[in-house]
Amino acid sequence: MDKNERFEKVYTQGALNITEIWVDRETGINYMYHCSGNAGGLTPLLDRDGKPIISTVLNS
Known part of the structure; x- marks a missing residue:
């Protein structure tokens, strides 16, 4: 993965019905x-209080 890419895929599951988790390296x-077939969607992961889940960003 190129260090200049903003998003990093940290999890993937499935072949026809694909679920992935991506982390924004800046925030x-x-x-x-x-995604399933020709349809797909992206949404922030939220905790039970409705706040986005934030991972520690390592600048390596």
């Missing part, structure tokens, strides 16, 4: 991407 916010 640390986690996003879930899901």
Whole structure:
């Protein structure tokens, strides 16, 4: 993965129905991407209080 890419895929599951988790390297916010066939969507992952889940960003 290129260090200049803003998003990093940290989890993937499935072949036809794909679920992935991506982390924004600048903000640390986690996003879930899901696609099935020709349709897909991206949304931030939220905790039970409705706040975005934020990972620690390592600048290496």
